[in-house]
Amino acid sequence: MSDRMSRGVSRGGWSRAAIVGAAAGVSVSRLRAAEPGRALKIGLIGSGARGTGAALDAMNADPNVRVVALADLFADRIARCREQLLARISIEDKYCFVGLDAFSKVLELDVDYVILATPPHFRPDHLEAAVEAGKHVFMEKPAAVDPVGIRKVLAAGEKAASRGLAIVAGTQRRHHKGYIETVRRIHDGAIGRILAAQCYWNQEGPRNEARFLENRTGRPDFEWMIRGWYRWRWLSGDHIVEQHVHNIDVINWVLGTHPTRVVAMGSRHRRLSGDQYDWFAADFVYPGDKNHQEIRVLSQCRQITGCTKDISERVVGETGVSNCNGWISTVGKLDVKSPPEYVQEHADLIAAIRAGKPINEARNIAESTLCGIMARMSAYSGKAVTWDQAMKSDEKLSPPDVKLAPENLKSLIPVPGAEAGPPRGGRAPAAARKKGVAN
Numbered sequence: 001m002s003d004r005m006s007r008g009v010s011r012g013g014w015s016r017a018a019i020v021g022a023a024a025g026v027s028v029s030r031l032r033a034a035e036p037g038r039a040l041k042i043g044l045i046g047s048g049a050r051g052t053g054a055a056l057d058a059m060n061a062d063p064n065v066r067v068v069a070l071a072d073l074f075a076d077r078i079a080r081c082r083e084q085l086l087a088r089i090s091i092e093d094k095y096c097f098v099g100l101d102a103f104s105k106v107l108e109l110d111v112d113y114v115i116l117a118t119p120p121h122f123r124p125d126h127l128e129a130a131v132e133a134g135k136h137v138f139m140e141k142p143a144a145v146d147p148v149g150i151r152k153v154l155a156a157g158e159k160a161a162s163r164g165l166a167i168v169a170g171t172q173r174r175h176h177k178g179y180i181e182t183v184r185r186i187h188d189g190a191i192g193r194i195l196a197a198q199c200y201w202n203q204e205g206p207r208n209e210a211r212f213l214e215n216r217t218g219r220p221d222f223e224w225m226i227r228g229w230y231r232w233r234w235l236s237g238d239h240i241v242e243q244h245v246h247n248i249d250v251i252n253w254v255l256g257t258h259p260t261r262v263v264a265m266g267s268r269h270r271r272l273s274g275d276q277y278d279w280f281a282a283d284f285v286y287p288g289d290k291n292h293q294e295i296r297v298l299s300q301c302r303q304i305t306g307c308t309k310d311i312s313e314r315v316v317g318e319t320g321v322s323n324c325n326g327w328i329s330t331v332g333k334l335d336v337k338s339p340p341e342y343v344q345e346h347a348d349l350i351a352a353i354r355a356g357k358p359i360n361e362a363r364n365i366a367e368s369t370l371c372g373i374m375a376r377m378s379a380y381s382g383k384a385v386t387w388d389q390a391m392k393s394d395e396k397l398s399p400p401d402v403k404l405a406p407e408n409l410k411s412l413i414p415v416p417g418a419e420a421g422p423p424r425g426g427r428a429p430a431a432a433r434k435k436g437v438a439n
């Protein structure tokens with residue numbers, strides 16, 4: 001075990017129970033609306049790239065907001081974060097916490113809100129603990145990686161609402177004035193009744209794969225995986241959940257609901273590391289009205305370098321089309337100036353805390369995340385998945401056994417239709433017949 005791992009994380013002792021247990025006994029801070037002018041204090045949990053960015057965004061949103069405490073699994077990530085924040089604020093050693101229970105140390109402090117920016121696997125437990133501790137929350141997307149986590153987020157969201165706590169999710173677009181004005185006009189009928197929609201997150205594949213694989217030597221598996229978390233589905237949920245959630249969230253927002261069913265597909269061609277698919281395509285079914293019983297939404301997400309890129313949304317109505325962000329065919333380009341949405345998210349949260357009128361985006365982000373999860377379930381299995389099946393599912397993406405020797409860490413890549421047996425004209429390998437194929 002490395003020094004970085006010595007506080008709270010053990011190779012064989014990893015468990016979700018450890019996280020929850022670490023939060024037990026955290027005292028509930030005094031809930032209050034922050035009177036105008038009072039400085040707000042923030043604790044950052046997950047002091048990596050986005051967490052550090054979010055900390056700066058929050059301080060840019062309001063000069064009277066200060067990041068006062070940091071938590072991370074790794075000391076070097078804390079050090080880098082402190083260095084990057086130094087131009088704005090210096091954080092004392094005694095408020096920098098390292099280890100698996102670091103988040104609970106931050107929650108014990110008198111901070112007004114916490115930024116949750118760890119890999120998504122940890123989000124439900126951290127959100128639950130933050131609400132229990134009486135903190136307002138800014139949480140990065142996605143909300144969870146599996147249905148068990150989604151239910152926990154929904155419960156925490158309800159508890160936050162009952163306690164007057166705000167939760168803002170880092171979906172950005174819901175705080176972007178171009179999106180807000182466009183969606184408002186769509187809701188006001190600018191393109192008539194909505195008939196269909198499309199959304200896309202097609203981007204490059206993961207970088208530095210060879211280096212990541214080489215770096216494995218000498219590192220505990222757990223640390224190695226967490227440092228490359230976006231490659232592993234137990235940590236990220238796969239990229240349809242981790243990344244494409246942004247676009248799906250816009251569609252849910254425009255349609256005002258979530259899908260009832262999905263048929264999705266996907267596969268893996270190019271990745272060398274991790275256990276995720278390279279691409280997914282999903283056909284979501286949303287409820288329509290009595291004349292048109294369903295609205296179909298096509299979604300695509302791909303992470304393969306050298307392919308056509310596209311990150312966008314498109315909604316088709318009876319009388320027009322819109323990109324959901326500043327253009328409607330029946331109106332033209334909208335003249336909307338938006339401050340950076342990364343900053344606006346915090347400005348909106350801070351305003352809500354100061355006014356004592358909490359915003360609560362837990363349900364929105366939980367539902368959008370579950371859309372990605374249900375599509376992933378469908379793509380992996382080759383079967384249609386309904387909303388109810390996904391919502392009730394006991395699927396829980398647990399960490400692999402970190403005691404595995406490196407050569408045994410090969411993960412199973414799901415093979416759609418594997419349950420139906422071998423392909424026609426041949427026998428599938430033994431592993432595929434059982435569940436999937438070894439990576």
Ligand SMILES: NC(=O)c1ccc[n+]([C@@H]2O[C@H](COP(=O)([O-])OP(=O)(O)OC[C@H]3O[C@@H](n4cnc5c(N)ncnc54)[C@H](O)[C@@H]3O)[C@@H](O)[C@H]2O)c1
Nearest residue numbers: 046047048049050051072073077117118120122140141170
């Ligand atoms: N909204 C956006 O535009 C946007 C952009 C990038 C990332 N994100 C999201 O932000 C989150 C973090 O992404 P990132 O790019 O900053 O990753 P990152 O790896 O740079 O940072 C994550 C940090 O969390 C730490 N960490 C891991 N497990 C922890 C635990 N149990 N307790 C405390 N700290 C822990 C890691 O050591 C790391 O420093 C992800 O959910 C990602 O999807 C959102």
